[in-house]
Amino acid sequence: MAIHVALNHVTKYRYKKRVSLGPQIVRLRPAPHSRTPILSYSLKITPENHFINWQQDPQGNYLARLSFPEKTESFEVAVDLTANMSVINPFDFFLEETAEHFPFRYEPWLKKELEPFLEAHQPSSAFSEYIKQFTADKTPTIDYLVSMIRSLNQDIRYLVRMESGVQSPEETLTRRSGSCRDSAWLLVQMLRHKGLAARFVSGYLIQLKPDVKSLDGPSGTDKDFTDLHAWAEVYLPGAGWIGLDPTSGLLTGEGHIPLVATPEPFSAAPISGMVEPCEVDFSHDMQIVRFHEDPRVTKPYTDTQWNGILNLGKKVDADLIRDDVRLTIGGEPTFVSADNMEGAQWNTEALGEEKFKLSETLFKKLKARWTSGSLIYSGQGKWYPGEPLPRWVMACYWRKDGIPVWKNDALLADPTSKSAFTTADAKKFMDHLVAGLGLHETYIATGYEDIFYYLWREKRLPANLDPSDAKLKDVLESGRLASLFENKLGEPAGYALPLSNDGSVRSIEWKSCEWVFKTNHMYLVAGDSPMGLRMPLDSLLWSKEEDQIKTYENDPFSQTGKIRFHPDDLKTAPVSSVKSPKKTEVLKGKSAKEMIRTALCVEQRTGRIHIFLPPVSEIEEYLDLIARIEKTASELDMPVVIEGYAPPHDARVQNFKITPDPGVIEVNVAPVNNWDEMVEQTVSLYEEAHYSRLGTEKFMLDGKHSGTGGGNHVVLGGETPEQSPFLRRPDLLASVITYWQNHPSLSYLFSGVFIGPTS
Template sequence: MTIRVAVGHRTSYRFDRPINVGPHQVRLRPAPHTRTPILGYGLRIEPADHFINWQQDPFGNFVARVVVPERTTELSFEVELIADMTPINPFDFFLEEDAEQIPFAYSADDQADLAAYLEIDDDGPLINEFVAQIDRTPQPTMDVLVDLNRRVLDAVTYGIRIEAGVQTSDETLGKGTGSCRDSAWLLCQVLRHLGLGSRFVSGYLVQLAADERPVDGPAGPLEDFTDLHAWTEVYIPGAGWIGLDPTSGLLAGEGHIPLAATPHYRGAAAVTGAIDPCEATLEYANTVTRILETPRTTQPYRPDQWAAANAVGAYVDQRLTEMDVRLTVGGEPTFVATNAQEAPEWNTDADGDEKRRLAEELVAGMRAELAPGGLLHVGQGKWYPGEPLPRWARTVFYRHDGEPIWADDRLTAGPTGPAVVEDGEAFANALAANLGGAAPDSGVEDASAGVPVIRAYQDPVYHLW
């Protein structure tokens, strides 16, 4: 399953008069370490009269050095790339044994190679206070990284900042707000305070609207979206560079396309350079377009295929109606919770607290939507071989003509009501009496009085087998 998208980006500067433009460094090409397959890439620069030389900076990032020899009233950079949004598992790695818990020590070689990525730039009181609250006892490495990502997410409210530059860590913590680049730089510094090599990453963030809204958790974007973004990467032996996005609290996946990764945010700016003093207007745009979608679990058919299937179904229904064919359809869908999928109640146990709660919600919703006035019956269901007891079944009985069977919902007991065994016995006796039967100890032997209530007892001997 894959979705292929075209990502477009345009940054344009318009000047109030012809000016000299100095050499510019452009970091708008996916970095060598990007994991999202890039099938095509193009960079268009205006004015057309320019020179471009592709280079790699000291950290391996692609940089286009652009020289404009003549005065110009416009300078624009337009990128188009094709990417396969193949799902990426951000946990697909094996840590080195000595790095499975934090804290750990880098090898001498790693320590030397990571020197620039271990340098602490922000050492103010607020970041030191933030770091002091972190548990330093040995813990699983990924648990620590996920928790740090979440801590920064909780500490910083996301906000769009049009001002250039990045806030210091103390500024971000003091204000409690920041842009994606502010949160990314803060997390970089927190990791370095803990002795972990980290780098600042700028890139594209591509978010596609989900085919179906999740029952639990955030819904994500309602429409496909892309923009320039910033996040953090931390170096862990065995895994390499792991992407952490403190703006969302998630690990970097296929939607994170890095353009530049550097020890300091200054080296990751998308465009840097100098121009003559002038009045300038900035225009900025990002687009994402789906150009290929293969069938997948949540969307197995194209819209035209689905429409054709519906048309066939309508035709079959029409023919069955014309021939007066009456059909009923039975089914047994299986439901598994979104969370705690490995719990016994979703695998081996017939019942469980969460399963029971969700079942009550489901049957109540189905009754309200499909069978208002229906009778809810909770009783014995299927008895599977090897299980000591039959399963519970929650059934709704209703009339096709819409007449209610159970009119007063106030008389329906809830699943956690105060009733005890004695209440059940009293109800059975009252029901038997109203049906013409007799209570077990009433002494009534007249056959015309009906069959009395018979007590049932659990057979402990049976369970000794």
């Protein structure tokens, strides 16, 4: 994936009169040891009446010696070259075993050949004091060199210095500032004083604007840029000359094109020579232009191609509107870690600590970018065979009409943060919420862990092991037992409120009932899932089918008009008076009527208050409960985690979710009905994923790119069932399927490496 660039460098001298030029030496041709491939090179000299002789100096650098037989009013040097900017790994070299650790000694014959590059100047006290910090004893050579150039990068402030010549190392250290050539010469002397052969290098520096901003450190230039630059090279046995750039604190890469490498800076000047005394106007200009770019992951399309895609999308949009198709498009893009793509959780396993943390980071960024007044829901998702617990799901819900579902984000607790709330705080929250609902506190059912079951489990353990012992086969079970025994089994685990709407959507009226158990206490089903999933519902009073209060999913065809609930309604509504509790009668063999079997639960887990919401039929009921919970959380200053049942599906409420899948995380985005929204959604999603340290690529063993390995599904439909083009025209679905079958190239286009049942 190469980028080819064209560099143009023009140097002009304009004299006030016609002058005689002595021989001029031009050192502006890439040196033989340049690792960046030079595709073409040309040197144009003005005046045209001149003689040119190409030479190589004692170090092998290319020199152009120019002779001018006539006087001239101008002297111009124009360099044009093209280079292949393929990425170069600066650490791609081997060292001789004797040179792997510093200090080391050169072989006598090699040291003799390197003598010009070992000649060190007489050090000053300031210089000697500075290099004391670089004393090493069997330090890896690469680490030693990196620490040296990083120190110079941090200690010497870079500045553009237009004066000719190079500062002495002492002057640079005293001023703590200098140009690139000053830092390079200082580094050369430091290396020589440490017994390392080093040389001064002058060359071109090409910096290209990155496709995406860096996640680690500075992103570099904001536009393509080139200039003359200077750095140092050190000779390492086995590796040869290795470039070190103290200005950036990095080893040299594809952007460093050496022109001249010499023992002393004066013999590395780009242009040197004699001219008779005369006033002169000097100028130079450097430009860099990309003329070829291979498609790559970070920039698969040129700007022209991308604009063509955008225009085509708008044309398709216009066709869909004209033909009244009413199509919506959603999707399920997948992502992997940008740093740990070879880890098990990014290849085979569905769950992992890093996966959860990165998902949470992305979730927060998307919530802030896509939504306003939204609700964070932390629930349980799919449960697959062989997995001990259902997978987690992070979901965000917001209303299309812009009315907030949840106003104050500070009252939504971070599911991973540590808090110090207790079970007593959970009881306080429940009491306050129940009073706000106009219900009596006697309806609250206190839940306990099943002490008899856990005592039985503990008795079955080997006599020489305790519940917390890691030697137990079932790690989850051992951790569960240890936690329960530490937290005292006899204390309440949480609180449940049987809850159902006794009114209509327009006038919600919550009702409750008393739960009666044979044991006089509500013992939860064994496990460590949320309390709401472990309630002993089969121990409630028996009811006939026709006597049971049931929650039915709302008819999606009835979801029309505005949502008939606004959070401000609670402010204007009269304060509900607490009704007298109704005692539940226990009649042997008789069906219990009005027995509510769904409940809202409040419990403390790891210091956080968790609210488990019951299932409801209408979105208005759910929003009413959420508003009351937020009101209670605000009055008590208790941030909460919302879990349990998600809101009932309603086309007037949008959502996005992040869930784990084997090897990836999956983002379920909200469907959109026009091209501009889809472009904004897609671009913003991948931007935020990048800044969350998530990527969309992996590498095969041979270095080839591959996708995440996830499904990356596209979801087609309509805003509501009656608007779905596939329900309005069932033949359309058959047409899509048969078109795909009749054009197998589409399968090859989207399948990646595999085709068929293994994909």
